[in-house]
Amino acid sequence: MKRFTVRIGLLVLATAGLLLVPVGEGHADPEKARACLDSMVSGAISSGMRVRGSDVAAAGNQAAITYRLTLYKGMDYVLLGCADGEGVDLDMRLYDKSGQLVSNDKSPDAQPFVDVSPPRTEEYALQVLVYKSNAPNTDFAVAVAYKF
Incomplete structure (x- = not known):
């Protein structure tokens, strides 16, 4: 009965988002x-660019987010x-709507950047790949800066 109570307690804490996992x-x-x-981003802004958006995500080794x-x-x-760890190789690849590589x-x-002047207005896919990492998960942040 005691194990059942502990499991239920952990389930309640995890569901409520209150279970703290030690950072190792x-x-x-x-x-x-x-x-x-x-x-x-500060460097991009100081060179006259504007920032359109940013995001923070995480992925495992050899995993990508598009x-x-x-x-x-x-x-x-x-x-x-920009990735968070030592020994990380974070890659970025930009594809057009037909799946052709535009730039990479x-x-x-751990600090990739891709310069691009699109040949046409369309939806593109930006693939962010944790190519190499010593950690099970690698956090990274991405941003889109532009200039007229």
């Missing part, structure tokens, strides 16, 4: 990813990313 080595850190991105975004012909974009980040680091 290799645990993702969304605040670190956000702070890193904020620094990159964002759909409309990019407009005649504008210049910088797609920015080629550097093996």
Whole structure:
């Protein structure tokens, strides 16, 4: 009966969002990813760009998250990313609506960026891939900066 009560108690806490999981080595850190991105965004703004949107997400090693975004012909974009851990290779790939690669980040680091001047206005897919990480989950932050 005691085990049943403990399990029910844990279930109630988890459901209520009150169960705290200890942060250990290799645990993702969304605040670190956000702070890193904020620094990159500040640089983009100081060069005359504006920021259209941002997001923070997490993925495991070799896992990707895809964002759909409309990019407009005649504008210049910088797609920015920043991961939270040491030894992380975060990659970004931009595909057009037919699935063709438009541009991608080629550097093996945790701060990818992709410059693009879309040839036409359409919906694009931005794939953010945790290519390499020593942690089970890696938090990252992404932003879309643009200039007329």
